[in-house]
Amino acid sequence: MSDKCSKNKDIVYNISQISDELSDEMLEFFRNLVQIESYTGNEGEIAKVIYNKMLELDYDKVWQDKYGNVIGQIGNGSTAIYFDSHMDTVGVNDSSEWILDPFGAEIKDGDVYGRGSADMKSGLVSSMYAGAIMKKLGCVKDKKIYIAATVMEEDLDGVATMELLKSLDTTPKYAIMCEPTCLNIGIGHKGRALTKITVNGKAAHGSRPDLGVNPTYALAEVLQRVQSWGEKLMAKGSENSTVAVTTIESTTDSFNSIPRSAALYIDHRLSVNDNEASLASTMDKLIEDIDAEWEICDFPAKTWTGEQLMLHSMHPAWEIPKEHELSVSALKACKKMGRQKSEAIKLGFSTNAVTTAGRCKIPTIVIGPGDVQYAHMTNEHCPVKDITDACKIYTYMCHLIP
Ligand SMILES: [Zn+2]
Incomplete structure (x- = not known):
């Protein structure tokens, strides 16, 4: 590992620079993922692509559990931080009404169009590259970072994440859901x-x-x-x-x-x-x-691997204080990485945080690229710029978190 992170004043610059250098590659990979249909229960093809990419990005460890979740690990420190993005998307039943092909991943006015672009292949890509950059810069030496790509969130929110968490050798101290928030910090939902x-x-x-x-x-x-x-x-x-x-x-x-x-x-x-x-x-x-x-x-x-999962339809609400070290680190990272308008907000939609925060009581925030108002909609899209910005924020946040 290099010591590029040893000087705190350089770290913001280094993370920014390396993320910008990788932004074309990130965009290309993101467009690849949007082009792969991955409806709930059919995530096999995309899981394989994600698995191979994590290997290519030099993750310390990559594995797939029996439910078909893919997990990559960076570092082996005592503080575990867990990133969660679901690989599945809702269906497309109105493709003739889209202005661009829902599986074309075409770019128009700085936005990538396609099913899953906002919800939430963008957040997944940002977190995967954040993991790679943490490894490259050696800036999370005392931490263990899990980057997870989970199955079946759209129909069974929280369930696959629960199985995955049970299989980890370290219980995460913090969890981050990379769902679309326009890079605001979601500090709770019903x-x-x-x-x-x-x-x-x-x-x-x-x-x-x-x-x-x-x-x-x-x-x-x-x-x-x-x-x-x-x-x-x-x-x-x-x-x-x-x-x-x-x-x-x-x-x-x-x-x-x-x-x-x-x-x-x-x-x-x-x-x-x-x-x-x-x-x-x-x-x-x-x-x-x-x-x-x-x-x-x-x-x-x-699941796509043939395993049975069961949704018990009782998800507790959760919230985390604005003053919590996780919320504070995230907000600081947003400001340092040029997202001055980011703020702590309560969310109106449900995520896999029902498991991390609601059931397992792991301090959790939701932060990700794209706007949730376009999720599940005709013409779903996500700003290209958000993807690189999210990558910078995730990386710096992990450096800041105590
Ligand atoms: Zn989602």
Whole structure:
């Protein structure tokens, strides 16, 4: 390792210079990744390209776990810092409406267009090159940097990251999600849960309602309780949790039968004051005196390697103080690397931080190139300049973090 980092005043210059030198290469690799379709559950091809690139970038260690996550390691110090970017993207169902090919990775007015450009192949590339630069400059000697490319975030947020974290030999002291924030520092977001309430009935012929028990009438009562509970939460302000009924269904033998059961699904957005116990007590109240059950929904899915993962739809909210050394280091790195407007913000979207911060209580921030307002959208795009800037910020931040 060189000692180019030994003089603190030179480090900003050195990181900047080497990142600028590598910016064409970074852009080329980024365009490559955007050109590879990597929908959730089909990340095999892109995983191979990322694996090979980490080897080419001289990572100290590169491996793939059984779920198909790719992990690269730089350094072997005692403080572990974990970078997380998901490789999967949502689908494209409207390609004729795009102004440029969603898999062309073409550049227009300084932006690269394509599915996954903002969410979040740009952040992935920036973090991969940041790892390479840390190694080149030798500026993280006392640290162990994990750069992870994870699977299935779009459908099962947090799940693949949880499996990956369990397999690391050092528990990270800090985590960084490279999701798009326009290089602002995301210091928290709401949690979420999906619950189902099933009201029991008794099937009968539609012409003989007296012989059955129609569950839809009791469901209407539950529906009203959810509505008034939701209105109470809304009145408390935007920082509070919210609820929304999203689906209603019944199990019936035919259109002329009294249903056996009826159910509704509730999407919960959770505040930092909520947890599984508080959710349970609320759900119990919603079905009080009604012949019904509730559950937190689970969703199984298969990874591209054929392994089963299970999403348990209860993600706690999380936040980190602005004054935390991780937030402070990130903000300082932004300013030093020319992003004067960067600031600490609360996010409106969910990320794999539900696992790092929400479940594992690892101090986490979300910071990445691109604007989340273009994620999942027609004409998704990301500024080329953000990619190099993010690379500089990630590198310098790791140097600054105590
Ligand atoms: Zn994302």
